[in-house]
Amino acid sequence: MPHVVVKLWPGRSEQQKADLARDIVAALQKNCGSTEDSISVAIEEVASAEWMQQVYKPEIAPAMDRLYKKPGYGPS
Structure with missing residues (x-):
């Protein structure tokens, strides 16, 4: 049940954040054997x-x- 929280500076588009989440899910599936349904990804923007x-x-x-x-x- 991986849950990943990515903290980054503001400025990425919603599409960039969605692409990042998709790539993280794919990496967890490949490297950890996790199923897509078991993975959650949050993105938190933190001002510099x-x-x-x-x-x-x-x-x-x-x-x-x-x-x-x-x-x-x-x-x-």
Whole structure:
């Protein structure tokens, strides 16, 4: 029952977000053997000015040892 939450800066079209969700579903089906009915994908837009407080500090920084892909940036 994978549930994926993608947080990104605003600016993508609804079509881009739908395409991203479709590609995530396909990747989960291919790599995890999940069925389409078991997958959910949410997309949350976070303003760039809020990114460090709402995403980096509470979610990314404390989880560095569990990230399979780490960001190429850090707190400034």
